[in-house]
Amino acid sequence: MTKENIFKTYLEDPLLIEKNYISKEKIDKVKFIDQTTVKLIGVIKLAINGSVDGESEGVTSRKINQYLNK
Amino acid sequence: MIIEKIELENFMCYADKSSMEFTEGINVIIGDNGYGKSKLYDAFYWVMYDQVFVPEKKEFQNTKAVKSKIISDKAKANAKDGKISTSVSITFHNLEKDNVYILERKYIANIKDGKILETNDSEFTIMKKDLSYLNAKMVNDENEKRRIVTTILPPQIKDYLWFQGEQVESIIDFNKQDTLTKAINVLSSITRYDELKDIAVAAAKSGNTEYDREVKRLSKDTGKSEQLEAEKNRLENLIQVLLIDETEAKENLSRAEERCEALLSKISDATKVNEFQQRKKNILEQLKEYNESLNEEQTSFHRKMFRNKWVLKGTESLHTEFSNRYLTFENFKLKKAAEIRAKEAAEDAIAKKLQTRLPLDVPEPIYVQRMLDEQKCLVCDREAKKDSDAWNKIKELIDRPDKKVKTANDEPISKQNFSDDFKRLYQNGLALTHRIEEIDSDIKDTLKKINNINTKIREANKEMKKVEDDIQKVLSDTSQTVESAENIIAEYSIQNKYVKDFIDKLNKLTQQLEYNKNNLKSVKEQLKDLVTGEIPRWLIEKRDVLNDFETIAGTTRERVFNNLISQLEKEANCHYEAMTSGNKSARGSIKLRRLPNGNYMPEITDNNGVPLLGSNTSNLILVKLSAIMAIISAKSNDGIVSFYTLITDAPTSVFGEDYTIGFCKTISKVYRQSIIMSKEFYKNQGLRTELMTNSEIKIGKVFMITPSIPESERDNRNNLSTKIEALN
Numbered sequence: 001m002t003k004e005n006i007f008k009t010y011l012e013d014p015l016l017i018e019k020n021y022i023s024k025e026k027i028d029k030v031k032f033i034d035q036t037t038v039k040l041i042g043v044i045k046l047a048i049n050g051s052v053d054g055e056s057e058g059v060t061s062r063k064i065n066q067y068l069n070k
Numbered sequence: 071m072i073i074e075k076i077e078l079e080n081f082m083c084y085a086d087k088s089s090m091e092f093t094e095g096i097n098v099i100i101g102d103n104g105y106g107k108s109k110l111y112d113a114f115y116w117v118m119y120d121q122v123f124v125p126e127k128k129e130f131q132n133t134k135a136v137k138s139k140i141i142s143d144k145a146k147a148n149a150k151d152g153k154i155s156t157s158v159s160i161t162f163h164n165l166e167k168d169n170v171y172i173l174e175r176k177y178i179a180n181i182k183d184g185k186i187l188e189t190n191d192s193e194f195t196i197m198k199k200d201l202s203y204l205n206a207k208m209v210n211d212e213n214e215k216r217r218i219v220t221t222i223l224p225p226q227i228k229d230y231l232w233f234q235g236e237q238v239e240s241i242i243d244f245n246k247q248d249t250l251t252k253a254i255n256v257l258s259s260i261t262r263y264d265e266l267k268d269i270a271v272a273a274a275k276s277g278n279t280e281y282d283r284e285v286k287r288l289s290k291d292t293g294k295s296e297q298l299e300a301e302k303n304r305l306e307n308l309i310q311v312l313l314i315d316e317t318e319a320k321e322n323l324s325r326a327e328e329r330c331e332a333l334l335s336k337i338s339d340a341t342k343v344n345e346f347q348q349r350k351k352n353i354l355e356q357l358k359e360y361n362e363s364l365n366e367e368q369t370s371f372h373r374k375m376f377r378n379k380w381v382l383k384g385t386e387s388l389h390t391e392f393s394n395r396y397l398t399f400e401n402f403k404l405k406k407a408a409e410i411r412a413k414e415a416a417e418d419a420i421a422k423k424l425q426t427r428l429p430l431d432v433p434e435p436i437y438v439q440r441m442l443d444e445q446k447c448l449v450c451d452r453e454a455k456k457d458s459d460a461w462n463k464i465k466e467l468i469d470r471p472d473k474k475v476k477t478a479n480d481e482p483i484s485k486q487n488f489s490d491d492f493k494r495l496y497q498n499g500l501a502l503t504h505r506i507e508e509i510d511s512d513i514k515d516t517l518k519k520i521n522n523i524n525t526k527i528r529e530a531n532k533e534m535k536k537v538e539d540d541i542q543k544v545l546s547d548t549s550q551t552v553e554s555a556e557n558i559i560a561e562y563s564i565q566n567k568y569v570k571d572f573i574d575k576l577n578k579l580t581q582q583l584e585y586n587k588n589n590l591k592s593v594k595e596q597l598k599d600l601v602t603g604e605i606p607r608w609l610i611e612k613r614d615v616l617n618d619f620e621t622i623a624g625t626t627r628e629r630v631f632n633n634l635i636s637q638l639e640k641e642a643n644c645h646y647e648a649m650t651s652g653n654k655s656a657r658g659s660i661k662l663r664r665l666p667n668g669n670y671m672p673e674i675t676d677n678n679g680v681p682l683l684g685s686n687t688s689n690l691i692l693v694k695l696s697a698i699m700a701i702i703s704a705k706s707n708d709g710i711v712s713f714y715t716l717i718t719d720a721p722t723s724v725f726g727e728d729y730t731i732g733f734c735k736t737i738s739k740v741y742r743q744s745i746i747m748s749k750e751f752y753k754n755q756g757l758r759t760e761l762m763t764n765s766e767i768k769i770g771k772v773f774m775i776t777p778s779i780p781e782s783e784r785d786n787r788n789n790l791s792t793k794i795e796a797l798n
Contacts, residue, residue, distance in 0.1 A: 009630055047273075051262055061269065068612040
C-alpha cells in the first residue's frame with residue numbers, strides 16, 4: 001500500500017470538510033506529494049511518511065510538533 | 071508460480087524413484103485411506119519446512135526427531151552396509167518471469183552391520199534457473215534461500231494455502247476472537263493504520279499537555295488552578311480506569327457472545343439430544359410403571375384363583391348335582407319325619423284308647439302278672455289260656471306303651487346326621503353359583519388387562535428403541551455425547567446470563583463515564599475561566615488540529631477495517647455460493663457480525679439477515695473453507711490466486727460428497743493451480759468421471775496412487791511401495 005493510497009483513505013474522512021479544513025471540490029485534487037497549507041493535512045502526511053519510512057513514533061511526534069509550532 | 075513437478079526417492083511409502091507432473095488447474099491425487107495421500111502432502115511440506123506430520127503425536131516434527139523413519143522401509147530392508155537416503159524435490163515455475171526454482175531436501179543415514187546410524191539433519195538445496203531454458207545454478211546464500219522459500223509461500227498465508235482437511239477447524243477457529251482480525255492483517259496493511267492511530271494519540275496527548283501548561287501559566291488564581299488541576303488529573307485517571315473496565319467488560323461480553331454464538335450451532339442438536347433423553351427417561355418411567363402393573367397382575371392372577379373363586383371354574387354341574395342329592399336327602403328326611411310323626415300319633419292314639427278303658431296300673435301290675443301266670447282273669451274269674459285273646463288282653467295291661475321318649479337307640483333318619491353341613495354347603499354353593507357365572511368374564515378381563523399391559527410394554531420398548539436410534543443418529547451426526555449435549559445446554563444458559571450481566575455492567579460503566587466526562591469538561595472550563603490574558607492562537611490551533619488528527623486516525627482505521635471485512639464477507643459469500651450451488655440443503659449466506667470488542671464472528675443468515683440456527687457441520691466447514699479462500703483471493707485484484715498453489719490433503723473428507731464437485735469447481739476458478747488429495751473420487755466412479763469431464767472444472771493432472779500391500783496386511787512393510795498412475 002503506497003503513501004498515496006493511505007493518504008487518500010484519510011482524505012475520505014468527512015471531518016475534514018465538516019470542520020472546513022478543505023472544501024469538497026479541492027479534496028479530490030489533493031495529492032500526497034503536493035505542498036499544503038492545511039495544517040491537519042500536513043500532520044497526516046508527516047505521520048504517513050514516518051510510518052511508511054519506518055521512523056520511530058518519537059521522531060514522527062517531534063516532526064509534527066515542530067511543524068505545528070511554525 | 072506453479073508447481074511443475076515433484077520427484078520422490080525412497081520417501082516413506084514411495085519406495086524407489088517416482089514423480090508426478092502438474093499443470094495449471096485442479097490437480098487431483100486419488101487414493102483410498104492408507105494409500106499414501108498424506109505422505110505425499112508430507113513430501114511437499116518436508117521440502118519446504120523440514121517437517122513431516124507424525125500421526126501418533128498429531129503434530130509436525132523436524133527431520134531431527136523422525137530421522138530415518140522418513141526413509142522407505144523397502145529401501146531400508148534392501149540396503150547393505152553403506153549409505154541410505156531419501157530425497158524429494160519440487161520444481162516451481164514462475165510463468166510470468168519464466169524463472170524456475172528446484173527445491174530439494176535429502177536425508178542420508180549410514181548402515182553398518184545391518185544397523186542404521188542416523189545423521190543429524192537433512193540437506194536442503196535450491197537450484198535456480200533465471201530462464202526456464204537456461205541451466206540451473208545452485209543458490210548458496212542461506213538468506214537468499216530463505217527469501218526464495220518465503221516468496222514461494224509467505225509465512226503469513228501459508229496456513230491458508232497448504233493445509234490438511236482436519237486442520238480447517240483450527241485454521242479458522244471461530245471460538246478464537248482474533249481469527250478474522252488476524253486474517254484481515256494477512257489481507258491488508260491494517261497494521262499501518264494502527265501505527266498511524268498510535269502516532270495520532272501520542273501527538274494529541276502532547277498537544278493537550280502543552281495547552282494545559284499554558285492555561286495554568288496564565289491563571290489569575292494559582293491556588294485554585296492547582297486545585298482544579300488536581301481534580302482534572304483525578305477525573306482523567308478515573309476515566310482511564312473506567313475505560314479499562316469498559317474494554318474489559320466489552321471483551322467479556324464479546325467472549326460470552328462468541329461462546330453463545332459457537333454454542334448456537336450446537337444448541338439445536340444438543341436440545342434435540344436432550345429432548346430425546348427426556349423422552350427416553352419418560353419412557354423408562356412408563357416402562358417401570360407398566361412392569362410394576364404387570365407384576366402385580368401376574369401375582370394377583372394366582373391370588374384370584376381363590377379370592378375371585380376361579381378354582382370353581384367348571385364346577386357348575388357339581389352344585390346342580392349336589393342340589394339334587396340334597397333335595398333327595400331333604401325329601402327323604404321329611405318323609406321319615408312324617409312317618410315318625412304318624413307312628414307317634416298311632417301310639418298316642420293307642421295310649422289314649424287304653425287310658426279310656428282302664429286307668430294306668432289298674433289292676434296293679436303284680437295282680438296282672440299273677441293273672442297271666444295263672445292264665446285266669448281274677449276280675450271275671452274266667453279262664454284265660456296263654457296266648458289266647460283274653461291272655462293277650464291281660465298282657466296288654468302290663469305292656470301298655472308310655473308316651474314314646476326318643477332315645478339314642480331310636481332309629482335315625484340317616485346313619486350320620488350331616489343335615490346342617492349339607493344345608494350350609496347348599497347355601498354356600500347357592501351363593502357361589504352366581505360367582506361362578508362371572509368367573510369367565512373376570513378371567514377374560516384380567517387376561518385382557520395383562521395383554522394390554524404387555525402391548526403397552528412392547529410399544530414402549532419399540533418407542534424406546536426408536537428414541538435410542540434417534541439419539542445415536544443425532545450423536546453421530548453432531549459428534550456430541552449425551553454428557554456434552556447436557557453441558558452445551560447448561561453452558562449456553564450460563565453464557566446467556568453472562569451476556570445479560572455484562573450488558574448491565576457496560577451500561578453502568580457508560581453512565582459513569584458520561585458523568586465523569588461531563589465533570590472533566592466542567593473542570594476544564596473552570597480552568598479556562600481563570601486565564602488572564604490570551605492563550606496564543608497557534609497553541610489553540612495546534613491542540614485542535616492534533617485532536618482532530620486523533621479523531622480522523624481512529625475513524626479512518628475503523629473505516630478501512632470495516633471495508634476489509636465487507637470485502638472478505640463478499641469474497642467468502644462468492645465462494646460459499648459457488649460451493650453450495652449444487653446442494654439443496656445448503657442455505658443462507660455468510661454474515662460477519664461485529665462483536666462489542668471490535669472482533670468479528672461469521673454466522674449464516676437468511677435473506678433477511680436473520681441468523682439461521684442448526685446449520686449442519688458440512689455448512690459450517692464450507693463457511694470456514696470460504697473464509698480461507700476469501701482471505702487469499704480477496705488479496706488479489708481479480709479474486710484469482712495466481713501466484714500461489716493451493717495444496718490440501720483430504721479437504722473434502724470433512725463434508726459430504728454432495729459438496730465435492732462444487733468445491734472442485736470453486737477451487738479451479740479461484741486458484742490458478744491447486745493440488746488436492748482425495749479419497750472421494752476413489753470410491754465414487756461417477757464423481758471421478760464428473761471431475762474429469764465437467765466443463766466448469768479446469769482440470770489439471772489426475773493421478774491414482776495404489777500401495778503394493780493393502781494397509782491391513784502391512785505387518786511386514788519391507789516390500790511396500792506406491793504405484794502412481796496418471797489418469798489423464
